[in-house]
Amino acid sequence: MTGIGLFAGHQYQIAFVLLVGVGLYTMIDAKNLVKKVIGLNIFQVGLFLFLVSSGYLAGAGPAIIDGEGRYVNPLPHVLILTAIVVGVSLTALALALIIRVYDEYGTLDEEHIQEVMDGD
Amino acid sequence: MTDALLGVVIALPVIASVVPLVASFWREEIGWYVAVVALVLNAVLIGSVVRSFVSGGILSHEVGGVAVPYGIELALDGLSAPVLVVIAVVSVGTLAYTRTAGPRSNSFYSGYLLLTAGLVGVTVTADVFNLYVFIEITGLGAYALIASGGDGRSAYAALKYLLVGTVGASLYLIGIAYAFVATGTLNMADLSARLADVGYGDTIVLASFAFIIAGLGVKVALFPLHTWQPDAYSASPYGVAGYVSALVSTVAAYALGRVILTVYTPGFLTANPVVSSGLIYFGALSIVAGSVLAVLQTDVRRLLAYSSVSQFGLIVAGFGIGNTASVFGSVVHLFGHAVMKGALFLTAGIIAYRFGVTRLDEYAGVARRVPYAGAAFAVLALSLVGVPPAIGFVGKWYVALGAVRAGETAVAVVIFASTLLTLMYVARLLDRMYYGEAPEAVADGGGGTRVTRGMVALVVLASVAVVALGPSASAVQETLALGEVLGG
Numbered sequence: 001m002t003g004i005g006l007f008a009g010h011q012y013q014i015a016f017v018l019l020v021g022v023g024l025y026t027m028i029d030a031k032n033l034v035k036k037v038i039g040l041n042i043f044q045v046g047l048f049l050f051l052v053s054s055g056y057l058a059g060a061g062p063a064i065i066d067g068e069g070r071y072v073n074p075l076p077h078v079l080i081l082t083a084i085v086v087g088v089s090l091t092a093l094a095l096a097l098i099i100r101v102y103d104e105y106g107t108l109d110e111e112h113i114q115e116v117m118d119g120d
Numbered sequence: 121m122t123d124a125l126l127g128v129v130i131a132l133p134v135i136a137s138v139v140p141l142v143a144s145f146w147r148e149e150i151g152w153y154v155a156v157v158a159l160v161l162n163a164v165l166i167g168s169v170v171r172s173f174v175s176g177g178i179l180s181h182e183v184g185g186v187a188v189p190y191g192i193e194l195a196l197d198g199l200s201a202p203v204l205v206v207i208a209v210v211s212v213g214t215l216a217y218t219r220t221a222g223p224r225s226n227s228f229y230s231g232y233l234l235l236t237a238g239l240v241g242v243t244v245t246a247d248v249f250n251l252y253v254f255i256e257i258t259g260l261g262a263y264a265l266i267a268s269g270g271d272g273r274s275a276y277a278a279l280k281y282l283l284v285g286t287v288g289a290s291l292y293l294i295g296i297a298y299a300f301v302a303t304g305t306l307n308m309a310d311l312s313a314r315l316a317d318v319g320y321g322d323t324i325v326l327a328s329f330a331f332i333i334a335g336l337g338v339k340v341a342l343f344p345l346h347t348w349q350p351d352a353y354s355a356s357p358y359g360v361a362g363y364v365s366a367l368v369s370t371v372a373a374y375a376l377g378r379v380i381l382t383v384y385t386p387g388f389l390t391a392n393p394v395v396s397s398g399l400i401y402f403g404a405l406s407i408v409a410g411s412v413l414a415v416l417q418t419d420v421r422r423l424l425a426y427s428s429v430s431q432f433g434l435i436v437a438g439f440g441i442g443n444t445a446s447v448f449g450s451v452v453h454l455f456g457h458a459v460m461k462g463a464l465f466l467t468a469g470i471i472a473y474r475f476g477v478t479r480l481d482e483y484a485g486v487a488r489r490v491p492y493a494g495a496a497f498a499v500l501a502l503s504l505v506g507v508p509p510a511i512g513f514v515g516k517w518y519v520a521l522g523a524v525r526a527g528e529t530a531v532a533v534v535i536f537a538s539t540l541l542t543l544m545y546v547a548r549l550l551d552r553m554y555y556g557e558a559p560e561a562v563a564d565g566g567g568g569t570r571v572t573r574g575m576v577a578l579v580v581l582a583s584v585a586v587v588a589l590g591p592s593a594s595a596v597q598e599t600l601a602l603g604e605v606l607g608g
Contacts, residue, residue, distance in 0.1 A: 020294075027283060036283055047290055051297045076300070079249055083293065086256045090286055093260060097267055097279040104272025113276060 012053035019046025033101065033108045037094045044087045051076045125169045126181040126194040130241045132162050137233035140226035151229030156215055158233060163208035170201050174599055189307035195246040198600030202451050203243045203374045206458045210366045211236045213578060217466050218359035220572045221473065223268045235261025242371040248296050248383065249306045251375055252289065255339065259285045262368045266356040277355035281348040288338025295331030298324050312383050320391035329395065332379055339372035342402065342436060343409035346429045354421040358469025361421065365428060366462025370454050373432050377439040377450060386442040386606055399440035404534045406433025411541035418480050420468050423545060424461060427504065430538055431457045437531055438519040444603050446522020452593050453515025456586065460500050460512060463582035467497045474571050480549060484556025492576050494553055499583040501546045506539050509590040
């Protein structure tokens, strides 16, 4: 297999790897705390995509069982609903903490905060 | 045997966690009473389920009556029972301490109850995705509690912990997703059987294992994934540091052991010797690096935090070796470390509240001013070193014994060497506490008012317990029936 043929049918997995990579890179590289949280969200979304796509079956219907037929696996969807809720709670908590950090240090820049803390 | 109480011990603290928040509308500082009632009741229920495990063997419960493997299963066996007991004991014990030491806000106790629910959930669940959810609930509770110090430093430490911890939990979820893609199931027992069918050498099985170890390694704070932990422990209030250091990494290490031993099974480790030794040396590296970093610390809380990195290395190495002796050692050490480290943080808190000192060099002469707390600190710290007959010795002994039996003599040597390093920083600290020249803050008796007799009695009780539990620890080996857990 060459070129595009190698990737055909793997679009979800490719998007998963890209999103996870972009998310992790943002978390490591960004100095701004809010951007780090955005990176975390991108990272998690990539992961959700991977899990949801694992239940996908080409040409299959939703799992409302009605006689014979091909149905997608509904379990990953349920899992991701739960994981999304977890992700939202984490984001909310992270933003609340960021507000506290900002109130205290007047900046969201990781390096500045570190400098102020070392100066204490 | 089936036991619906397994669900109740999770649900009770969750429901109770709502009460202090709602109560805030008409009364402040009522959270502590709610937490005491809920957690004492929960401890009684936990006592009851553990007793039915001891008399009737492994317990299991299908949540909502949905049949396994489609529904969620809760279970209690020899691996989880000791962890459940230590959660019950420490969660009530720490409450006795925060009564005076604080924090006292209602929202703090909501977080405390939620964290406890997460810890219990991780311990009793038998479903790998449900485990992820409980790990995240534990995480959310822990982040919120660490930030309860109220200053910028604790918020920043909590945020750092949140970012790193969430990545860890997400890596675990990737591992679960891979295992799910390979097998189509999430129930631990079912997954274990189907992973064996897929083949232990299969790439996707190996990849899922690697992601799970890396993810939970972050949560356990193994070197080099430990960076969140010293800041989190040293920025939070002492009561929180005691609770979090005692239980959060403990249940993460338990989860790691649970996944290694009952999902992937020792058979997987035997089939992949590279993975098995990788895991053991990952633990061994943590043992050495944690001890060396602890020796270098000047702050008592950071010293205790790095010492945890080392102790959890020992526990993971024990799980990685995977024979009955080493796993029993790990379980004993999970229990023992939780009591020792939690109580050490609480004792450091007593000293800090009394004299306002936190650094090693400021500890000079404190033990002479606070004899009971000082003696408790000494006993707990020596137990951490592994001086017999304390429980710290028993855990180390069985892990080392398992290592020698499995032919991993190098690990036994590492354990011995790290014991010497631990002795080095503990002896230095104790020498200063007892024989050092007291600085002014300590010599004039300190001005702190927040130390009560109850707080001192609690840590003295803990220090008596670590010594008393040592000789009796070996006796529970048969009751736990770990051979059954390991499928032997």
